Structures are given as structure tokens and as C-alpha cells.
Amino acid sequence: MIRNLIVFALVVFAGFFAGLQLGYDTMDPCRALAVEKARRSLLPTAVAHIWSRADTEKMGALRCTSGLIGSWRNRLQS
Numbered sequence: 001m002i003r004n005l006i007v008f009a010l011v012v013f014a015g016f017f018a019g020l021q022l023g024y025d026t027m028d029p030c031r032a033l034a035v036e037k038a039r040r041s042l043l044p045t046a047v048a049h050i051w052s053r054a055d056t057e058k059m060g061a062l063r064c065t066s067g068l069i070g071s072w073r074n075r076l077q078s
Helices: 002-024 029-040 045-056 061-077
Strands: none
Touching: 002 029, 029 045, 029 061
8 A cells, every 4th residue: 555655656756757857848847937937928938038037046946846836727727
């Protein structure tokens, strides 16, 4: 039972990081969040990327991951 839970958690983490690599060409959740914010911004892409990158540099990895998952959830709901 515990072994199955550990294997499931490892598969979820591996899927998350594989998705980051495939979708955003990075394993860093803060850089992926910056790319996601730039894609959804109304500003031109270059300006939005610089702005969102500066915004996410101050954030920790856990907060970036949470923001990225929240962004995905918002995109799925709309």
C-alpha cells in the first residue's frame, strides 16, 4: 500500500517536470510561470516576458509552482 503511494507520488512529480520541460523548455517553475504570464498578457511578448520575469524572480519555487498550477486551472475553467 505505502509502496503504491510512493510510486504514485513519483509519477506525479515526474509528469509535472516533464510537462514543464515540454511546454516551457525549462525545469524551473519560476521561469515557466514567467513564460505563462507573458503568453497570457495583453502587452507585446518581449515586454511581457521581461516584466513577468522580473515579477517572478522575487518568488520562491513553491510560490511559483502554486501560481503556475493556478494559471493552468484558470485556463481550463475558461
